[in-house]
Amino acid sequence: AVDFITLRGIGDQECIVADAAHLLGRGGCIILLVSALDAVRIAESSSLYDWRTEKIPGAQRSVVLIGCRT
Secondary structure, eight states: EEEEEESSSSSHHHHHHHHHHGGGGEEEEEEEEHHHHHHHHHHHOOOOOOEEEEEEEEEESSSEEEEEEE
């Protein structure tokens, strides 16, 4: 198991997020650079993680979405 996974510019986001869960240990996090709209969609579609969004200074559309396994 790994502690974290980072992804940027991914295709089928929901599928990749679900598939990555088995690679993470307890408390491990997946960190995504996505649009604010995609962040909402991903967080709503996956209950495998506790989600939080971090703004990027100077970025207008992108955010960092962090999901940690419980």
